[in-house]
Amino acid sequence: MRVGHKKILLIGVDQAIPYLTKKFMNEGLLPNISQLTDNGTIGEAYSCPPCDTPTNWTTIATGSTTAIHGATSFYMHIPGEPFEYGLNIRSRSSLSRYCGAEYFWEVADKKGLKTFILNYPAGWPGSLKNGVISLLTWPLPESISRELTLKTELKYKKNTSKPFLKIDLAEKINRDLKSLSPQLQITIKMFNKNVKEFPPLTAYIIDTEGSGYDSVAIQSENDKNWQILKIGQWSDWILNDILTNHGILPCLFKVRIGNLSSEGNLLELQFSNIYNTKGWTNPEDIGEKIIRNAINYDIAREQKVDYMISGKIKSYLKLARNEALTIAQTISYMKKFMNWDICFFHIHLLDSVNHKTLGYLYKNSALYSEQKEEKAWEHIKTAYRIVDELVKLLIEQCVDKDTIVVFLADHGAMPSWKVVNFLPALIEKNLLNYKIDNLQKKYIVDWSKTKAFPYLEPPYIWVNLKGRDPRGIVNSKDYETVRDEIIEVLYQLKDPETGEQIVKLALKREDADYLGQNGYRVGDVIYFLKPSYQLFDYRLDKLNPAIQTPDLLNYPLVYKAQVNCAAHAYYLPTEKLGEYSVSVPLIFNGPNINKGFQLKDHVDLIDIAPTLSHLLQIPKPKNAQGRVLHEIVV
Numbered sequence: 001m002r003v004g005h006k007k008i009l010l011i012g013v014d015q016a017i018p019y020l021t022k023k024f025m026n027e028g029l030l031p032n033i034s035q036l037t038d039n040g041t042i043g044e045a046y047s048c049p050p051c052d053t054p055t056n057w058t059t060i061a062t063g064s065t066t067a068i069h070g071a072t073s074f075y076m077h078i079p080g081e082p083f084e085y086g087l088n089i090r091s092r093s094s095l096s097r098y099c100g101a102e103y104f105w106e107v108a109d110k111k112g113l114k115t116f117i118l119n120y121p122a123g124w125p126g127s128l129k130n131g132v133i134s135l136l137t138w139p140l141p142e143s144i145s146r147e148l149t150l151k152t153e154l155k156y157k158k159n160t161s162k163p164f165l166k167i168d169l170a171e172k173i174n175r176d177l178k179s180l181s182p183q184l185q186i187t188i189k190m191f192n193k194n195v196k197e198f199p200p201l202t203a204y205i206i207d208t209e210g211s212g213y214d215s216v217a218i219q220s221e222n223d224k225n226w227q228i229l230k231i232g233q234w235s236d237w238i239l240n241d242i243l244t245n246h247g248i249l250p251c252l253f254k255v256r257i258g259n260l261s262s263e264g265n266l267l268e269l270q271f272s273n274i275y276n277t278k279g280w281t282n283p284e285d286i287g288e289k290i291i292r293n294a295i296n297y298d299i300a301r302e303q304k305v306d307y308m309i310s311g312k313i314k315s316y317l318k319l320a321r322n323e324a325l326t327i328a329q330t331i332s333y334m335k336k337f338m339n340w341d342i343c344f345f346h347i348h349l350l351d352s353v354n355h356k357t358l359g360y361l362y363k364n365s366a367l368y369s370e371q372k373e374e375k376a377w378e379h380i381k382t383a384y385r386i387v388d389e390l391v392k393l394l395i396e397q398c399v400d401k402d403t404i405v406v407f408l409a410d411h412g413a414m415p416s417w418k419v420v421n422f423l424p425a426l427i428e429k430n431l432l433n434y435k436i437d438n439l440q441k442k443y444i445v446d447w448s449k450t451k452a453f454p455y456l457e458p459p460y461i462w463v464n465l466k467g468r469d470p471r472g473i474v475n476s477k478d479y480e481t482v483r484d485e486i487i488e489v490l491y492q493l494k495d496p497e498t499g500e501q502i503v504k505l506a507l508k509r510e511d512a513d514y515l516g517q518n519g520y521r522v523g524d525v526i527y528f529l530k531p532s533y534q535l536f537d538y539r540l541d542k543l544n545p546a547i548q549t550p551d552l553l554n555y556p557l558v559y560k561a562q563v564n565c566a567a568h569a570y571y572l573p574t575e576k577l578g579e580y581s582v583s584v585p586l587i588f589n590g591p592n593i594n595k596g597f598q599l600k601d602h603v604d605l606i607d608i609a610p611t612l613s614h615l616l617q618i619p620k621p622k623n624a625q626g627r628v629l630h631e632i633v634v
Contacts, residue, residue, distance in 0.1 A: 460523020
């Protein structure tokens, strides 16, 4: 890389909200993000519908709209497939092989620039010659989870009937280990649903000072050096080749002595997560390097959906900070290891916290109370501080005078507290039909009688068209009539409590060209809700209209949200509710960037890739539709 060559660090913060970002900067809570704005350019940008995660991180990376790149939300339907097929593969829209547009980093790669893509909801697994793509904490299809098991603890005793938890006299004295009491022996073997066979490792309990047993000696299956551990001390990484559901995988873990009796009759061993090194980085050999050099914190959590918090928000935030620190360490390590020219990454904690809290901040919300508001502000401020700390670490460790820093989000969000159940309205108009599946005791779509099928994420409705769809029943001559019927049903949806119309806009695909929606993966009808309505309240089965439980179909048209109190994917990109918006904060900082400058008008996320290309003096992605933001450049 030649001296003075510009570099790019794109800090992607999912669901950062302009109002909250500005509020906390003005209150002095975000000094490091404020530093970027004071010495750079700040503005706001509009998402490309659907205003959600896979769609807009792809938009940012390609400079193209949904119609071109085809990443239509978390559940992507490809015409010609059964409608329910895409509902069973969450997030395949983030895979590079489904992207219909060229990525910014692919252009950079052709020019010999080195790119590091981390935790980014687009582009996996890619085919970079000079770069690296890693998933880290963001799971995607066609990858293998980084965690094979979560943290665990094993208790070994002399008197136990369990052979793999038994302390025995060493079968043979190990001459490499010095012990002033007879050597004791244990076998380390892990059992887990993800582990088919864990090659046992032998460890020794030894007395190093003549005052009783005080240490454990352990070695990796592939390492001849012994590690001698004292109570409370973590081992270095231990490598073991484990048979899993994905075949034999080289895995790493650490061990710590929690307790060891001086008599040697009780030993408590604490184990870190077992980390698989393969299947979540490309090239694959980078996984082991990241684990060994950047994973120092507990970052694993079990979530059914990417942004769902299954437990207490406070506990989630502790892990989220660990995740942020790990991301910073990984980016810093990879800077030293590969000296990247471009780094794109994404972190999701604001989205997760907002979905659980925003409705409690908004005084007109049915969920609002002063007590809930106070707790919600506490959690949201903590989340933003974590992001600010992440920015600080990256600036200190990875940013030099030649680095352009871009801080942005994929979408904002607005408080929401009303859930819409419009499937019965489609059923009533004979557009959608179900039949009972007695085995599952659920309703499944009767395709022989269904004219229209809805997706919720994305907010599209498809006509079940003959010749295009495998079980199509609508003749081409009736196509427009059915679309008109769908739109009429959507506009007739009214809140029983207020009489308010629920759908803000419903239109045909070709009429939504100005929204970047006239593409073949876009539904025949697109619809947008008014705030404060939403479609998902943390019940995964609701997101799959192909199979519904009786209670879901029997919900009223509008009901009060119980868990999810923020939304974004169902709204127009220009939508606002009070101070809250679906638009995103946008900050540029670095060489050739206007200092102390504020964009007067909103720009679009499709403008990011062309602008970065201009700053690096490389061609823009061939499908990019946005413009270069010349006004931010000096």
